[in-house]
Amino acid sequence: MSIRVGKAAQAPPFPAVAKQLVHNSQIRHNVRHATDVIRNKRARVVDEMPDWQQLRDAGHRIKEHTLHHLDRYLLQFEESCTRAGGKVHWAADADEANRIVVGILQANGEHDVIKVKTMTSDEIQLNSALEAAGITPYETDLADLIVQLGEDQPSHIVVPALHRNRMEIRELFLRKMGLETLGEKAEDLAAAARAYLREKFLRVRAAISGANFLIAETGSVCVVESEGNGRMCLSLPQTLITVAGIEKVIPTFQDLEVFLQLLPRSATGERMNPYNSIWTGVTPGDGPQEFHVILIDNGRTSVLADEESRETLDCIRCGACLNVCPVYRQTGGHAYGSIYAGPIGAIVTPQLLGMEHSQSLPYASSLCGACYEVCPVKINIPEVLIHLRNKVVQNGDAPLEERIAMKIAALAMGNSSRLGAAHKLVRIGQRLFENDGQLTGLPGMMANWTATRDLSALPPESFREWWSKRTTGRSS
Amino acid sequence: MVEQADHREIILSVAREQVLSRIRQAIPPTAASSVKAGHAAIPREYQRAGTLGESARLTLFEDRLRDYGAGVYRCAESAIAATVALAMKARGKSELIVPPAVPQAWLPAEARFLPSNALSYADLDQTQGVLTNCVGAVAISGTILLQHTADNGRRAITLIPDYHLCIVFADQVRETLAEGLEALPKSLSVPITTISGPSATSDIEMTRVKGVHGPRVLDVILAARNP
Numbered sequence: 208m209s210i211r212v213g214k215a216a217q218a219p220p221f222p223a224v225a226k227q228l229v230h231n232s233q234i235r236h237n238v239r240h241a242t243d244v245i246r247n248k249r250a251r252v253v254d255e256m257p258d259w260q261q262l263r264d265a266g267h268r269i270k271e272h273t274l275h276h277l278d279r280y281l282l283q284f285e286e287s288c289t290r291a292g293g294k295v296h297w298a299a300d301a302d303e304a305n306r307i308v309v310g311i312l313q314a315n316g317e318h319d320v321i322k323v324k325t326m327t328s329d330e331i332q333l334n335s336a337l338e339a340a341g342i343t344p345y346e347t348d349l350a351d352l353i354v355q356l357g358e359d360q361p362s363h364i365v366v367p368a369l370h371r372n373r374m375e376i377r378e379l380f381l382r383k384m385g386l387e388t389l390g391e392k393a394e395d396l397a398a399a400a401r402a403y404l405r406e407k408f409l410r411v412r413a414a415i416s417g418a419n420f421l422i423a424e425t426g427s428v429c430v431v432e433s434e435g436n437g438r439m440c441l442s443l444p445q446t447l448i449t450v451a452g453i454e455k456v457i458p459t460f461q462d463l464e465v466f467l468q469l470l471p472r473s474a475t476g477e478r479m480n481p482y483n484s485i486w487t488g489v490t491p492g493d494g495p496q497e498f499h500v501i502l503i504d505n506g507r508t509s510v511l512a513d514e515e516s517r518e519t520l521d522c523i524r525c526g527a528c529l530n531v532c533p534v535y536r537q538t539g540g541h542a543y544g545s546i547y548a549g550p551i552g553a554i555v556t557p558q559l560l561g562m563e564h565s566q567s568l569p570y571a572s573s574l575c576g577a578c579y580e581v582c583p584v585k586i587n588i589p590e591v592l593i594h595l596r597n598k599v600v601q602n603g604d605a606p607l608e609e610r611i612a613m614k615i616a617a618l619a620m621g622n623s624s625r626l627g628a629a630h631k632l633v634r635i636g637q638r639l640f641e642n643d644g645q646l647t648g649l650p651g652m653m654a655n656w657t658a659t660r661d662l663s664a665l666p667p668e669s670f671r672e673w674w675s676k677r678t679t680g681r682s683s
Numbered sequence: 684m685v686e687q688a689d690h691r692e693i694i695l696s697v698a699r700e701q702v703l704s705r706i707r708q709a710i711p712p713t714a715a716s717s718v719k720a721g722h723a724a725i726p727r728e729y730q731r732a733g734t735l736g737e738s739a740r741l742t743l744f745e746d747r748l749r750d751y752g753a754g755v756y757r758c759a760e761s762a763i764a765a766t767v768a769l770a771m772k773a774r775g776k777s778e779l780i781v782p783p784a785v786p787q788a789w790l791p792a793e794a795r796f797l798p799s800n801a802l803s804y805a806d807l808d809q810t811q812g813v814l815t816n817c818v819g820a821v822a823i824s825g826t827i828l829l830q831h832t833a834d835n836g837r838r839a840i841t842l843i844p845d846y847h848l849c850i851v852f853a854d855q856v857r858e859t860l861a862e863g864l865e866a867l868p869k870s871l872s873v874p875i876t877t878i879s880g881p882s883a884t885s886d887i888e889m890t891r892v893k894g895v896h897g898p899r900v901l902d903v904i905l906a907a908r909n910p
């Protein structure tokens with residue numbers, strides 16, 4: 208098996224990269240600014256929906272139901288898509304998927320291919336496979352284009368170039384597009400991308416897309432986008448290849464009404480994104496006359512097998528959990544070493560790759576719960592994180608001190624009198640390290656914590672102690 | 684590739700068996716009847732049906748469109764041609780392309796209209812814009828629904844030109860997305876495109892900026908049917 212999540216298997220552990228990145232003030236500033244903008248927009252369009260919680264419930268339940276019957280829904284999709292003239296392929300891992308894509312393009316004698324944003328293709332490193340076969344992939348999504356031209360890595364699942372600001376993008380375009388002049392407004396940059404890609408849209412005969420939703424009932428595919436580059440790729444070329452994880456299937460066309468409300472409001476804070484394309488197989492006289500879908504496992508079935516973290520596969524890749532995450536907002540996406548960054552990245556990457564990789568990722572979170580609160584399909588990310596931390600510890604992959612600490616914590620927290628005793632012990636011990644009410648320079652594994660942040664010392668009296676005094680002091 | 688496209692058979696492979704068997708190992712398969720019942724039991728307590736009267740619904744639709752930066756005209760069906768002329772003049776257009784079933788009665792005599800049928804992509808790129816109808820609309824999100832029908836045309840004609848003038852009849856506007864999708868013609872296999880404002884991007888500093896690859900200018904004529 209060659210399961211791959213971009214280059215995550217080779218990436219250095221989260222703490223090492225994060226430490227460097229928090230000192231890069233330009234990236235931090237860019238990430239802060241962009242996530243602030245999107246958080247406010249999202250809040251405004253979510254607050255105006257009186258039925259938001261009911262939509263989330265429905266989204267959650269549809270996904271849960273689908274995963275429970277995944278084999279049936281995939282077979283139903285395969286049947287309806289095939290009936291409509293599409294060709295459905297299956298791939299157990301990244302290499303297999305790449306081989307199928309390259310094979311189709313080579314059989315048609317294609318040397319160029321246009322691409323509309325697909326996380327899945329980044330996951331399987333499709334571009335490298337294409338280049339190795341002498342086929343040039345052109346990214347057409349503005350942010351992907353910025354990443355591709357800048358030979359950079361994506362840092363956000365919805366806006367891969369979120370770590371770049373307007374002026375940096377302008378400089379890149381001037382240099383890489385061979386332009387003599389270029390305005391400074393965002394509109395000018397969008398116009399430059401339009402001019403740069405138009406010739407390719409009109410000329411290139413093959414395209415690769417991802418899928419936001421595969422509809423089992425009708426065999427249709429739905430792609431959600433803004434710029435129109437998606438529509439160009441989906442409707443102008445002669446050959447279209449869609450790569451999609453097996454978890455992208457939903458049961459019925461009607462189910463779209465739930466996700467097409469949840470996704471745009473969560474992802475870009477819009478009531479609706481400018482364009483959605485929904486197509487079914489091949490339509491004579493309109494769009495590609497050769498259409499392939501590749502259903503990719505690449506580690507997903509092992510996530511499915513773990514009941515406690517299965518809900519990871521519910522994700523509709525809206526990015527809302529990244530935008531609210533205090534850790535992501537400090538480090539940006541590159542620290543996660545994976546194309547999947549932020550809270551969802553912290554649970555997806557180690558599970559797809561296997562827990563022996565990326566085992567620091569489940570710790571890249573303060574468990575504050577903000578991700579769960581915004582997730583449009585109600586994935587309980589903190590709970591999955593704790594489950595994965597347990598797995599890391601049980602596998603014996605965690606450092607010894609941490610394994611001992613986890614055991615002690617489990618013992619102490621499992622019983623309130625023991626917890627009280629532990630608090631007292633800590634209060635005595637912490638006098639050694641206390642500095643203005645902050646703990647600094649803790650020994651052993653705790654050093655990792657205090658090296659990057661200050662930890663408040665425990666107050667002289669715990670809440671439990673205060674509460675019990677308060678209630679026993681009263682007569683009720 | 685024609686005979687291949689008509690060869691509609693499932694492609695069997697080792698990977699297919701592998702993936703399916705891993706899924707079944709992870710979750711034991713259940714009876715078909717329980718799948719249907721399970722899907723039917725999913726609670727849908729969100730608001731599927733609209734509550735607004737016609738005039739409030741149309742005002743909401745117009746508001747949402749304007750919020751995206753689209754132009755909006757309101758007129759009676761009998762005044763469509765005059766309003767088309769007005770919109771074209773305001774955008775400095777003298778010639779638009781039209782799909783085959785757009786009625787002659789919508790086309791003002793003072794402008795030129797070319798059939799969109801035979802145009803290549805390069806031709807479409809040279810046109811000033813396109814005039815079409817739609818198959819439906821959704822007020823709450825300012826969304827227009829297009830399908831490959833005789834008066835909406837194939838997808839390329841509303842994509843490559845830089846200007847799209849779309850006629851939406853008041854009785855095509857539903858309040859909620861659920862109602863809008865439900866009202867689509869039953870042949871869902873014909874490609875569907877939803878349009879909410881002119882093409883835009885949020886990729887630069889997360890701010891919605893108008894105008895990337897799709898039409899950079901969208902005007903909507905919201906017409907009340909003749910009684």
Ligand code: SF4
Pocket residue numbers: 473521522523524525526527528529551578581582583584585586
């Ligand atoms: S986990 Fe939830 S919030 Fe995060 S990207 Fe996925 S769907 Fe969005």
